[in-house]
Amino acid sequence: MCQCCAEKKDIYLPELATVMDAKAMNVTERYLRLAMDDGPFDFVPGQFVEVSVAGIGEAPITISSSPTQNGGFELVVRKVGNVTKAIHNLNKGDKLGIRGPLGDGMYPVDEAKGKNVVFICGGIGLVPQRSFVNYVLDNRDDYGEVTILQGTKEYDQRLFTDEVAAWDKRDDVQMLETIDLPDKRWKSNVGVVTKLIPMIKSELKSAVVLVCGPPVMYKFVLMSLEEHEVPHENIFLNLERKMKCGVGKCGHCQINSTYTCMDGPVFRYSDLATMPEAI
Amino acid sequence: MSVKKIAKKDFVEFVETLIRKERVFGVQAKGDRFDFAPLESAQDLRLDYDVTLQPPKKFFQPPAEVLMTFEVGGGYQSQYDDEPFVLLGVHPYDMVAINQMDELFSQDNYDTHYMTRRNNATIVACDVAKPSENVFASSMGTAVVKSGYDVLLTDIGDSYVCEAATEKGEKLMAAAKKAVPADDAALKSREAVWAKNKKGLNRHELKCDPAYLPKLLAKAYKHPVWEERAKTCFSCGSCNQVCPTCYCFNVQDDVNWDMKTGKRERAWDGCLLDGFTKVAGEHEFRKQRADRFRHRIYRKGMYVPEKIGGQIACVGCGRCVAACLPDIANPVAVYNRLIDDLGIG
Incomplete structure (x- = not known):
């Protein structure tokens, strides 16, 4: 390496982390709690990490735990590709590589203070949102009314059911859940997540609204929020793209001129006006 | 920094000495086309080429390169290609492209892999002697280049004007013992080449600035x-x-x-x-x-x-x-x- 580069760190080099805890959440999702082998790990809700399994590759995963909680950080990984399949084979004590936290587009933890906060989650969209949900609940007095909407396709795909039940029990949280294709075990709302929006008790117009779910969900949620006159500046969307390098070089995650890995993955809706490829 | 003039036959001799001392890549004929390749003889260097098949970016960002090695279940170790080299015959439009790549790979997150290769390179640019079939550098304002290179060569007939623009370039040109300070006539000829190329490298004409x-x-x-x-x-x-x-x-x-x-590799x-x-x-x-x-x-x-x-x-x-x-x-x-x-x- 040349002298000038020797002083700089290799932006592609993962650092080692250890799996502190791992368990299957259902057939496709696996929960992992990790701790970096060297030094602390500071992040803001909404940021992601590049997870390396040596010999298989790297995948971007948003952190699911809140920085207010001690003892490492948590990921939930859906088995969909080579890397995520390999992550599913990891158990307590195993090593993996981590780069991050990455992404300057985080949840508006400060901006939302004093305001009503509404989380709209579709399926696995709960996983990244959970970081900010728990951050808000750990700093409950700083925020206004808290509403969490969760839409899931099938009963067995529900995630963090104990935590969701605990949120539901709280007096200072309105927790609404729906299932699109329910079976006999489900006794509550049926349909897609947009059905829950009219049921929100707190004032929506002035609320900060966080949306995360599959790409198809965004269009319909945004239409509904438009009807409820939520200003675009108050809506934040978590966008999914192929964030290969995670540091703004490789080009895969580009949405028009914007790199999702650098300026996202959380975007303010009003900023997407100049990004026709976004939604 | 100095501007010299060197007769073409003396330049060949200079390139021969260079090849013996350094790792040199230069433009050579490949069938009826041209490409950058390891230079084994000064006679093979073709500074009269029109355009190379591949741009010189491959010397800084190879088609495939090892970023790091790893042990399964263990740590990762960065790998670097840090052998110095000389690149002979980069056209101005390609030099402009390299300048842009330098900025992109060093801004925000500094890419040590690209920059290590870049910092180890001594670039000898050369003005276009023969326009290619599809060049439109004149339209893009890239027919001549003012920065990024260590040495700039301009063909003025029986000799080259060589401008050393950096310390690295001066050091390289120090081996050209027969080079003499460029006289006014040589500089004027160089100006003429620039003026010609600014208009003449334009097989497709862009209708706007x-x-x-x-x-x-x-x-x-x-x-x-x-x-x-x-x-x-x-x-x-x-x-x-x-x-x-x-x-x-x-x-x-x-x-x-x-x-x-x-190993973890990156590829185009x-x-x-x-x-x-x-x-x-x-x-x-x-x-x-x-x-x-x-x-x-x-x-x-x-x-x-x-x-x-x-x-x-x-x-x-x-x-x-x-x-x-x-x-x-x-x-x-x-x-x-x-x-x-x-x-x-």
Whole structure:
């Protein structure tokens, strides 16, 4: 390496982390709690990490735990590709590589203070949102009314059911859940997540609204929020793209001129006006 | 820094001494075309070439390179290619492209892999002696170059004017014992070459100042030209591969035969290729060929310029024009079509 580069760190080099805890959440999702082998790990809700399994590759995963909680950080990984399949084979004590936290587009933890906060989650969209949900609940007095909407396709795909039940029990949280294709075990709302929006008790117009779910969900949620006159500046969307390098070089995650890995993955809706490829 | 003159026969001798001392890559004939390759004899160097098949970007961002090695279940170790080398015969438009790449790889997150190679390179640029079939550098303002190189050569007939622009360049030229300070006549001849190239490297003429392109594209997003041209696109990525300012890459792991160690490599990728934006769950964000075709033109004329102070990331080398089988890649044809339809201003 040349002298000038020797002083700089290799932006592609993962650092080692250890799996502190791992368990299957259902057939496709696996929960992992990790701790970096060297030094602390500071992040803001909404940021992601590049997870390396040596010999298989790297995948971007948003952190699911809140920085207010001690003892490492948590990921939930859906088995969909080579890397995520390999992550599913990891158990307590195993090593993996981590780069991050990455992404300057985080949840508006400060901006939302004093305001009503509404989380709209579709399926696995709960996983990244959970970081900010728990951050808000750990700093409950700083925020206004808290509403969490969760839409899931099938009963067995529900995630963090104990935590969701605990949120539901709280007096200072309105927790609404729906299932699109329910079976006999489900006794509550049926349909897609947009059905829950009219049921929100707190004032929506002035609320900060966080949306995360599959790409198809965004269009319909945004239409509904438009009807409820939520200003675009108050809506934040978590966008999914192929964030290969995670540091703004490789080009895969580009949405028009914007790199999702650098300026996202959380975007303010009003900023997407100049990004026709976004939604 | 100094400007000298060296007779062509003495220059050959100088290159011979250089080859004996350093790792030298230079432009050579490859069939009836030209390409950069390891230089074994000064006689093989062809500074009268029109354009190389591949741009010199491969010396800084190779088609495939090892970023790091690893142990399965263990740590990662950065790997660097840090052997110094001399690159002989970079045309001005390619030099401009290298300057842009330098900025892109060093800004925000400093890429030590690219920059190590770049810092180890001594670049000898040379003014164009023979325009290629599809060059449009004059239209893009890249027919001559003022920075980035260590030495700039200009063919003025029986000799070269050699300008050493950096310490590295001075050191390199110190070996040219027979070079003499350039006289006024030589400098005037050089000016004449520059003046000629500023107009003459223009086989495709852009109908506007390149600085206007971002504004032109700002109103062209829904224009039918994307669909029309992309209809015959093979999604082969040839335009990406030959482009001196395309730098998108993919990263892959490769396990060694011992199944215990391995390497992580990065390789060129292309935004025209199907699957470039595909994520888990088979969702693809630029699935249509027209979307990918438009993305390339917008990257060159609008998106990358936003990152490098407005410089247009098409340097007019014309390689994509030659490489594109259905003949749809020519950026000038696209821009001129937009100007015809949307006007200037």
